[in-house]
Amino acid sequence: MSIAYIAQGLGLKKMGGEYKGPCPCCGGNDRFHIKEGRNATMMVHCRYLCSYASIMRQLEDLGLVDKEPYEHIGPTADQVATMQGDKMVMAIYNADKQAGNKQSLADYRRHKLAVERHKAMAPQEYQTNYN
Ligand SMILES: [Zn+2]
Numbered sequence: 787m788s789i790a791y792i793a794q795g796l797g798l799k800k801m802g803g804e805y806k807g808p809c810p811c812c813g814g815n816d817r818f819h820i821k822e823g824r825n826a827t828m829m830v831h832c833r834y835l836c837s838y839a840s841i842m843r844q845l846e847d848l849g850l851v852d853k854e855p856y857e858h859i860g861p862t863a864d865q866v867a868t869m870q871g872d873k874m875v876m877a878i879y880n881a882d883k884q885a886g887n888k889q890s891l892a893d894y895r896r897h898k899l900a901v902e903r904h905k906a907m908a909p910q911e912y913q914t915n916y917n
Contacts, residue, residue: 810844811836
């Protein structure tokens with residue numbers, strides 16, 4: 787599903803970076819705008835102020851968007867784990883830096899990654915040698 791697909795389904799016209807035309811909720815000629823926001827989000831606007839929820843419901847009913855609303859799709863469990871891991875790496879890096887560690891952040895990340903990989907490949911050895 788894409789903005790262009792929705793625009794085609796609604797018969798909207800492309801105007802610069804956005805599409806406009808009749809609102810799926812209240813009609814009209816050019817009161818409805820749709821464009822791509824940051825991170826592939828969809829931005830919709832009706833000049834007659836139809837709510838985002840009612841517009842999305844309408845698009846769902848027309849089969850132009852998936853039933854799951856865009857904004858409810860958060861990061862996956864894997865992405866959350868990566869972000870949390872990243873925060874942890876940053877926290878350790880900053881603590882080490884304050885303690886006089888001169889490693890660059892890139893070196894530090896490489897080191898962390900190497901330790902993680904080693905741990906995953908040889909858990910027994912890891913236990914023996916590092917703990
Ligand atoms: Zn409207």
